[in-house]
Amino acid sequence: MKTFLIFLVAIFGYAEYFLFGRSQTYRPIVMCALTGLVLGQLSTGIIIGAQMELSFIGVQEIGLSTPQDMVSASIVGTSVALQTNGNFATAITFGLPVSMVVLFVQNLVYVLVSPVFVKKCEEIAARGKTKLYSQFTFWGGTLLHFAPSILLVTLTYVLGNHFAKSIVSLIPKFVQDGLVVASEILPAFGFAMLLEVIMKKDVFPFFFLGFLVAAYLKVPIMGIAFFGVVLVVIMYFRDEQAEKNNASNAGVSDDDDF
């Protein structure tokens, strides 16, 4: 029964791509919570999800790159952690390798089979068969690109059920501590990835503004986000005013020319 529910959670996760229109429901903050719900430990699942989300916060698919398969990492990682009374460190230690295997299988399909599939789509389109085209692109794409991942996740969940406990008990204490240390540093990596995307010289100081307010004044993050909104609105009005002044100055100097 639980295996079947995990299977459904896996379908829900990958539906992100073929049914949910990239609604971000595949992210750890949602997937780990669902896994926790299925395994009867909702609130632990949510906590693991929040920690994993912060580590993967910079992972974002832009165009070509698919840097991580967060669905498998979330489901497999959380289920192993919950069954071994583990924490986020356990989840990421087990989730990460599995997600790399899943990612590899996905890419294998994309490189070897998908080009043939897309050729076929084009042929059907050229014949103007709208119904057949719709069914073929949707069902063909779904089965080809996502069914393997869904099955892999379910399979590793079943295997993890059997082996996870004995593997975890073999790991020495300092390694387990080390994994926790690493998992607490990982959000730094997530934030660095975000910075890489949006960092520009003219907005760089605002990073320190947020950092210093949090570090010295201990304002909760929500508060800082609201202060940020107010600041941006003030800046917007000032910029608008400056633009207007510039425009009217330009108008005056035009008149002077006459």
Added chain:
Amino acid sequence: MMTTSNKLTNKDFRKSFWRTFAMGASWEYSKQLGPGYAYAMVPLLEKIFKNKPEKLKESLERNTEFFNVSNFCASTVMGISASMEERYAEDDEFDPTTISNIKASLMGPFSAIGDSLMMGTWRIICTTIAATFALKGNIIGPLIFILAYNIPTTLIRWYGLKYGYKFGVGFLDKLNSSGTIEKLSYYSSILGMIVIGAMTSNYVVINTPISFGQGKAKLTLQADVFDQIVPGLLPLVAVYIMYKLLKKGVSVGWIMLGTFVLGIVCSYFKILVP
């Protein structure tokens, strides 16, 4: 000129709107969202080319061409190009490559909205708010995340499709001439920076048990030095090093693996503790 039966109605838009959620199924490296774009256009194209089977064939095949933009932004491009497909259906002189060109030119600005504004910044802010609840195991966290991200994107998905069609190509000119897109992405990146800075201080945890001297003269590095001068200095350094590694082109997998190895080594020598 056009018979009323060919005019697109709300019903057609609804069908197309639902299809945009499933357009990613056929995503693939060479054409990316292209085949899915044609898939989502099917209800509109069927109506527009009702009595023109030859043009329908041409149009459906043409619409499978390379296309990529954030999923929820695609509908606006679809609306705009539907208005042009209509012109193409009426006018035999109309060159359909114009539609392809305009579609291609729309990818840039809409990716700016989709990738940097919504996925890059708004998602981060949703995560920030959600994480404060979720870290305590509160179900409100994931729920807030889903709602806060999806309400605006779903509105853009629906109204983009309708207004894209209504205003046609002029739609983008309107957005571009006032510099709206640029301004939005500038201000939102400021907000993003502030929030990432705050998260660096709050969510990266690095503790060192290292201390010097003994008894009253004992000086612990963490409590007596870092926390007094710059609280959160170690997290800041960690983000900086990771950022530099990414800039150097070190891959995601290696950095993660390196972090694990570092964690285990530092734990063994008691340099860092959980």
